Amino acid sequence: MKKVLGFYRTFFQTLLPSSYEGFAESRTKNSFGYYFSLVLNALIIFAILMIPVIVGLPTTIESKLNNVAIFNMDTNFSTTHPILIPEKYPVAIINYNSETPNQSANIILNNNLLYVGAVFKNYQVNISGYGNVKQKGTEYAAIITTLILLMLPSVAVIAYIFLLVKYFILVIIASILVFILAKILSYRIDFGPIFNSAMYGVSLSVFLDLIFFALNFEFYYIQYLPLLIYTFCGVSAKGEKLDRKQRNKFVEIKQKY
Numbered sequence: 001m002k003k004v005l006g007f008y009r010t011f012f013q014t015l016l017p018s019s020y021e022g023f024a025e026s027r028t029k030n031s032f033g034y035y036f037s038l039v040l041n042a043l044i045i046f047a048i049l050m051i052p053v054i055v056g057l058p059t060t061i062e063s064k065l066n067n068v069a070i071f072n073m074d075t076n077f078s079t080t081h082p083i084l085i086p087e088k089y090p091v092a093i094i095n096y097n098s099e100t101p102n103q104s105a106n107i108i109l110n111n112n113l114l115y116v117g118a119v120f121k122n123y124q125v126n127i128s129g130y131g132n133v134k135q136k137g138t139e140y141a142a143i144i145t146t147l148i149l150l151m152l153p154s155v156a157v158i159a160y161i162f163l164l165v166k167y168f169i170l171v172i173i174a175s176i177l178v179f180i181l182a183k184i185l186s187y188r189i190d191f192g193p194i195f196n197s198a199m200y201g202v203s204l205s206v207f208l209d210l211i212f213f214a215l216n217f218e219f220y221y222i223q224y225l226p227l228l229i230y231t232f233c234g235v236s237a238k239g240e241k242l243d244r245k246q247r248n249k250f251v252e253i254k255q256k257y
Contacts, residue, residue, distance in 0.1 A: 007037045014203040020230065021237035023200040024193035031199035035171075038203055039163050043156070046210040057148065062141035167206055170227060171198045178231045188240040197234025202227050 013019040023031075175198045179191050208223035 003037075004041075007034070007041060010034060010200075011038070011041075011203055014200045014230065017230070017233040018237075020197050020201070020233040024197045024234040024238040026196045026200070028192070028196065031196045035168070035199050035202070036164070038206055039160065039167060042206045042210050043160055043163060045207070046214055047156070049211065049214040054149075058138075058141045058145045061144050062137045065137040065140060163206075167202055170205070170224065171195070171202050174198045174201070174224075174227045174231050178228065178235060181232065182235045187235050189235055189238060193234055193238045194231060197238075198227065198231040201230030201234070204230070 014023070172195075175191065175195045178198070179189075179194050182189055182194065205224050205227040208226070212218060212223055
């Protein structure tokens, strides 16, 4: 709980330009630690925003299936030997030769009758009419929704890795652009403080990007503008602004050596 509160305390500090003098001096290890927590928390909030979409998923899928003119499938199925999934410690046994489940996790398809041996109860379903997908749209929508929900943990892990890479690339690009801008505007500052500022400055952009995606909103990638602004805040807070005389002196020393 302390870590969560600590993260959001830091997050709200990233919204204040005056905080970037400290962020620019932050250790790179701390910057990365905050960045990993940032993407994880943003993904959790995104998942919460997507709950209404998930709840309405069966209705959405069924409405899409209603647009299908003809979609028939053959439900005939047979096996020569039981199929064990996985082989060593099976959680599912598909056995055509049996007539009823004799243990949990036993799945039998025989003469269009589907037998499922669950932990507490055995189920029997006649699937003879399931070959017509359009006619059984409600049932297929429930099946597809269940499969999607079962895939969500894997999707969440893949999404987390993808977002880590995506926003880190944006951080690198913003750091390079602001570093070039700082040199043009005659700021004396190293790349490290700019990079640290970008690692914290990406906070608002990450949340805006995922919220915009959840709401299906887009306006010229405006969600990434705060990243550039906050990164430059680190330059203005930590960098040394050189006047013309100092610039000329710096150039003379550089040419001399």
